[in-house]
Amino acid sequence: MTFVDWGTFPDQLTLLLAAFGLTSLVGLERRLRRKSAGLRTHALVGTGSAVFTLVSAYGFAPLPGVDAGPDPSRIAAQIITGIGFLGAGVIFTNRDVVHGLTTAASIWLSAAIGMACGAGLVPLAAAATLLHFAAALILTPLSRRLPSMVAPQGLRLRYEDGHGVLRDVLAVVDDLQLTASVVSTRRTGPADRPEIDLLLRLEGKTDLRVAATHLSSVPGVLDVAQEALEHERETWD
Incomplete structure (x- = not known):
């Protein structure tokens, strides 16, 4: 006996x-940006x-003994919980920097788009897809141009080890x-005069050149140089 409604x-x-x-369009955008979760x-x-969503809406109504009628929320509601675990898998923290939040959000949005399509709300799903591209192509560069949103900056320092220099450096950073x-x-230099090579990720409104000038005057600091961060523009992606 079959319960398939071929109509x-x-x-x-x-x-x-x-x-x-x-x-797939959402995934293509993520793939072109070389993110962990792609197409x-x-x-x-x-x-x-x-x-x-389709199974929840159509899969149980024809079954014997089911008198209450289809309940589309019965299974579809659990999708949100399941996608939450999947999205958490692409989020990771590296040296106090969080990566993958935008990709996790795009996975969540893909689930919402799929649910909308399964519910027959294709125009709504198409609108959500367009808004994803608006966020990726318009909001991302716009956020970088906002005065209060200064991009993270990298500063490499070389200083004498064992003289409390790092403590003084962090104090200056806090003052700025x-x-x-x-x-x-990384530990460098000869054994009798060890040195530390340190790369700092700085966030704030103070110009990097001003910070470099102040830090170079800290006793024990041997060299200060600006360095681009590998994920400077993709920390939250």
């Missing part, structure tokens, strides 16, 4: 393909969310109203 299958397939296509991940998340996090540190 509704063309409509369901159309919704499924819409979810696949729209979330396949977003397409599968969106398609899977659409399938769950900058927030510092250590990107890398």
Whole structure:
């Protein structure tokens, strides 16, 4: 005995393909930006969310003993929880810097787009896809141009080890109203006069050249140079 309603299958397939296509566009944008979750991940998340929504809406009504009718929220509500765990997998912290938040948010959005398609709200899903591109292509460069949003800056210092120089350096950084996090540190120099090579990630409104001038005057600091950070513009992506 079969419970398949072949009359509704063309409509369901159309919704499924819409979810696949729209979330593939979201994944393509992430792939072009070389993010950890790209084309396949977003397409599968969106398609899977659409399938769950369709199953929740159509899959249980024909079953014997089911008198209450279909409840689309029964399975679809659990998608949100499941996608939360999946999104957490692309977020990681490296030396107090968080990476992957934007990608996790895009996975969450792909699930929402898939659910909208599964519910038959394809125009809403298309609008959400367009808003994703608006956020990626318009809001991202705009946020970098806001006066209060100064991009993180890298400063490499070489100083004498064992003389409390780092403590003095951090005190100067604090006086300049900058927030510092250590990107890398390496011990160099001869054994009798050890030195530390330190790369700091600085955030704040103070110009890097002003910070370099102040830090170079700290006793024990041998050299100060500006250095570009590898993920300077992609910390939250």
